[in-house]
Amino acid sequence: MRQTTRRIAGMTLAVAMSAGLLAGCSKGNEEQTGQGASASTGASQGASSASTQPIALEWLGYDSYGQPDPNSSVVKMVEKKFNAKFDFWYVDSQKWEDNLNVRLASGEMPDVLKITNRQNLPKYVSQGIISPIPMETLEKFAPTYVKFLNENYPETWDGVKYQGNIYAIPMTNLNGSYPTVVIWRKDWLDKVGITKVPETIDEYEQAFAKFRNDDPDQDGKKDTYGLSDFALPNILGAYGYPGISDFKGAAKGDASKSIQFTMKDDNVVIAAIQPEMKEALATLQKWYKAGLIDPEFVTSENTTGYWADSQAFYNSKIGITGMSMFYHWRNELNPDIPDDAGGGQYKAFKESVPSGEAVFGVPAVGPNGAAGTPMWDTASHPIAITTQAMKDPQKLELLLKMIEAACTDYEYYLTLTNGQKDVDWKLDEDKFINLTASDTLAEANVKGKNVLNAKVSYDPFIKKRDAFDYQFADKYAKIAGYSAVYVPNVEAYGKYSNTLNKLTVDAYFKIITGGADVDAFDKYVADFRANGGDELEKEANEAYKTMVGK
Numbered sequence: 001m002r003q004t005t006r007r008i009a010g011m012t013l014a015v016a017m018s019a020g021l022l023a024g025c026s027k028g029n030e031e032q033t034g035q036g037a038s039a040s041t042g043a044s045q046g047a048s049s050a051s052t053q054p055i056a057l058e059w060l061g062y063d064s065y066g067q068p069d070p071n072s073s074v075v076k077m078v079e080k081k082f083n084a085k086f087d088f089w090y091v092d093s094q095k096w097e098d099n100l101n102v103r104l105a106s107g108e109m110p111d112v113l114k115i116t117n118r119q120n121l122p123k124y125v126s127q128g129i130i131s132p133i134p135m136e137t138l139e140k141f142a143p144t145y146v147k148f149l150n151e152n153y154p155e156t157w158d159g160v161k162y163q164g165n166i167y168a169i170p171m172t173n174l175n176g177s178y179p180t181v182v183i184w185r186k187d188w189l190d191k192v193g194i195t196k197v198p199e200t201i202d203e204y205e206q207a208f209a210k211f212r213n214d215d216p217d218q219d220g221k222k223d224t225y226g227l228s229d230f231a232l233p234n235i236l237g238a239y240g241y242p243g244i245s246d247f248k249g250a251a252k253g254d255a256s257k258s259i260q261f262t263m264k265d266d267n268v269v270i271a272a273i274q275p276e277m278k279e280a281l282a283t284l285q286k287w288y289k290a291g292l293i294d295p296e297f298v299t300s301e302n303t304t305g306y307w308a309d310s311q312a313f314y315n316s317k318i319g320i321t322g323m324s325m326f327y328h329w330r331n332e333l334n335p336d337i338p339d340d341a342g343g344g345q346y347k348a349f350k351e352s353v354p355s356g357e358a359v360f361g362v363p364a365v366g367p368n369g370a371a372g373t374p375m376w377d378t379a380s381h382p383i384a385i386t387t388q389a390m391k392d393p394q395k396l397e398l399l400l401k402m403i404e405a406a407c408t409d410y411e412y413y414l415t416l417t418n419g420q421k422d423v424d425w426k427l428d429e430d431k432f433i434n435l436t437a438s439d440t441l442a443e444a445n446v447k448g449k450n451v452l453n454a455k456v457s458y459d460p461f462i463k464k465r466d467a468f469d470y471q472f473a474d475k476y477a478k479i480a481g482y483s484a485v486y487v488p489n490v491e492a493y494g495k496y497s498n499t500l501n502k503l504t505v506d507a508y509f510k511i512i513t514g515g516a517d518v519d520a521f522d523k524y525v526a527d528f529r530a531n532g533g534d535e536l537e538k539e540a541n542e543a544y545k546t547m548v549g550k
Contacts, residue, residue: 114382
């Protein structure tokens with residue numbers, strides 16, 4: 001996320017964008033739900049029989065920061081285009097789960113439902129809230145979007161499946177296809193006599209040693225280090241899938257940062273306990289003993305403010321940072337924005353060290369050729385069709401047409417995401433100009449922005465609209481990365497994740513700082529497995545294979 005969330009700039013909207021849905025039901029689904037056949041058949045009938053009456057949809061397919069104005073130009077445009085009438089549900093985004101659950105429990109149900117937590121998908125299925133969506137129906141009514149997903153984000157289908165059936169429309173996150181970045185102090189490299197930005201783990205070590213010993217800030221004091229916690233996942237990644245993706249988050253109790261699932265031999269395994277992490281921790285322990293790692297890494301280089309800020313980097317204490325996205329550290333200015341100062345973290349760094357130079361690097365390549373930084377999820381919140389909507393076949397056709405239009409009509413897409421043409425945005429030939437970039441998220445929703453695109457995030461349109469940002473990303477952020485395997489919620493995670501996270505954090509920190517020998521990793525793995533780790537891994541593997549229908 002960007003530092004300034006109020007600003008509705010193109011990139012931020014690109015991340016948040018979303019959309020669509022459809023529906024239908026195959027014979028197989030009919031046998032399962034008892035509702036599929038009528039919906040599917042009805043969809044075909046509805047597609048061939050035009051109705052003069054507006055099709056009514058109860059809509060919760062958006063990020064509800066504000067209550068959409070039903071009379072806004074965007075809403076009216078979509079209603080006219082599709083002969084539709086929308087009844088907008090508003091659920092406070094800060095209390096989404098609680099407030100939505102109350103309404104669902106009372107028997108209320110929208111037609112279109114955003115699923116904010118994919119772990120809820122099996123629950124919604126068992127509660128009869130959402131319906132399966134046959135692939136043939138998707139391919140028939142939203143061919144452009146399905147083709148886009150298949151060619152660019154095939155993994156997102158796994159996250160919307162349950163027992164092999166598709167229960168929601170995948171939505172994508174373009175930024176999740178870019179790994180988290182590696183940022184070096186180029187001026188430090190120059191001062192210690194290194195002419196090439198380090199690429200291998202040995203080159204990293206040589207640079208860190210010089211940063212520690214050769215006074216790169218030239219203050220006459222030995223007060224500089226190579227790295228702190230933000231770069232640790234990069235170093236772990238030089239040996240295999242990082243066991244911890246965020247040391248600060250894991251230390252604060254966020255088990256999702258230390259219990260990362262990856263695939264080995266076609267099975268789901270837990271990354272933190274894989275043997276290659278023992279080798280990685282041995283390297284980090286050696287570096288810590290040599291003084292290359294800031295001792296304060298245990299409390300993080302982010303000591304205040306926005307999570308991507310690195311006070312240690314801003315204050316010339318360390319020579320590398322990371323864990324954030326390319327747009328945080330964009331160090332080229334957009335000529336179309338007169339007051340552009342670059343990415344938020346780059347701007348903060350330059351304000352602290354005006355003469356400093358921050359450049360993008362690549363993940364360290366380890367002794368066996370492994371390399372990569374953690375990646376965010378390429379999937380955004382999926383959109384489901386409810387069992388209520390499946391009773392009315394006309395709604396299926398409407399939803400499918402809306403999705404297809406959002407992927408095939410660029411100006412329609414801009415209107416859905418950025419508002420009224422020539423009021424909220426305009427085109428200068430092909431160049432997109434945002435006229436109301438200062439709108440808050442709530443103000444945008446009221447105007448109908450990002451409400452009826454159903455969270456469709458279509459890369460070709462995003463990259464056309466935000467051309468400068470993504471040309472920069474493609475130039476500097478196309479590096480090696482590790483993407484987690486999505487695993488449905490399992491009972492063992494709830495039972496053991498806190499204990500397993502604590503075991504992992506304690507072991508990793510103790511080994512790195514020398515409080516425990518490297519061989520303590522073996523005892524940690526044994527304890528991890530005995531305290532629920534084996535059970536969690538087994539359930540996760542079974543749940544994953546059930547989800548994808550293996």
